Amino acid sequence: MSLAHPPETREALLALLDWYVESGADFALDDSPHDRYADSARAPTAVSEPPPPSRAVERGEPRAPLTPAPRRARPETLIAPPDEAARAAEATAAAARDLDDLAARLADFPHAPFRDMARHFLFGAGAPGARLMAFDAAPGATEESGGAAFSGERAKLLDNMLAAIGLDRGSARLAYVSPWRPPGDKALTPQEMAVFAPFARRHVELARPEVLLLFGEAPARIMLETGEPLAKLRGKCFDVRCGDHAARAFVFSSLDAMLKSAGLKPAAWRDLRAAAALLRS
Numbered sequence: 001m002s003l004a005h006p007p008e009t010r011e012a013l014l015a016l017l018d019w020y021v022e023s024g025a026d027f028a029l030d031d032s033p034h035d036r037y038a039d040s041a042r043a044p045t046a047v048s049e050p051p052p053p054s055r056a057v058e059r060g061e062p063r064a065p066l067t068p069a070p071r072r073a074r075p076e077t078l079i080a081p082p083d084e085a086a087r088a089a090e091a092t093a094a095a096a097r098d099l100d101d102l103a104a105r106l107a108d109f110p111h112a113p114f115r116d117m118a119r120h121f122l123f124g125a126g127a128p129g130a131r132l133m134a135f136d137a138a139p140g141a142t143e144e145s146g147g148a149a150f151s152g153e154r155a156k157l158l159d160n161m162l163a164a165i166g167l168d169r170g171s172a173r174l175a176y177v178s179p180w181r182p183p184g185d186k187a188l189t190p191q192e193m194a195v196f197a198p199f200a201r202r203h204v205e206l207a208r209p210e211v212l213l214l215f216g217e218a219p220a221r222i223m224l225e226t227g228e229p230l231a232k233l234r235g236k237c238f239d240v241r242c243g244d245h246a247a248r249a250f251v252f253s254s255l256d257a258m259l260k261s262a263g264l265k266p267a268a269w270r271d272l273r274a275a276a277a278l279l280r281s
Helices: 010-022 036-041 082-094 099-107 141-146 153-164 190-207 217-224 255-260 262-280
Strands: 124-126 132-136 173-176 211-215 238-242 245-252
Touching: 082 099, 082 190, 099 190, 132 153, 132 190, 132 217, 153 255, 153 262, 173 190, 190 217, 190 238, 190 245, 211 217, 211 262, 217 238, 217 245, 245 262, 255 262
Parallel strands: 132 173, 132 211, 211 245
Antiparallel strands: 124 173, 238 245
């Protein structure tokens, strides 16, 4: 991408980079600027057969280095109508035998949103068979850059919440609705949730937690199968059934929202204590 009037000051360059990151363009495809519009305008070049080995090579003189073979491209996401993609997700998730199989099937699912846009597949963290399971919507910029699930500021807040009720990652399961970071950390659309929902619900069915903590809109919509606003869902305990497994669920504001607004934390603490009391009972 080229600019007609490129910024000339350091401050302007930093502001431009910040804008790229906010827009979701947070890593480079090439080491240097590349005009792909000019490439597409050029006529395709015919591929010629390589010349036979020269006599100099036969006499043992140094051979010119061979051009390395191109790396195999990752299979691209297949575009399908939303209903068809959701039905395929249902069938794929239902066929998973265990959590490892579920992760592999989701990683290879051809209709998954963001699969070709993110660098890391981040399925979850913590203990697979824990009694408590926490769901966040998707990894953020820190997780995407470092490649470790639940490693940013939101994860620190979640770790502190777990510690407040005597738990840690060795005694809790942490999971995402989307294992790939959405571009620009955008919220999941209803169509995207419909594709990820069967995998998230199958995750619960296979992990078999007793209590679910649902942070933000996407986990609450998927697990409770409701369109109610979060404000009406907080402060209550819900019965959730995923396949043949039943659990109790509590809805929280998103971790991002709680980081930005301390006023949301008292209500979160109330629901966290209720979840802890349920585990003790």
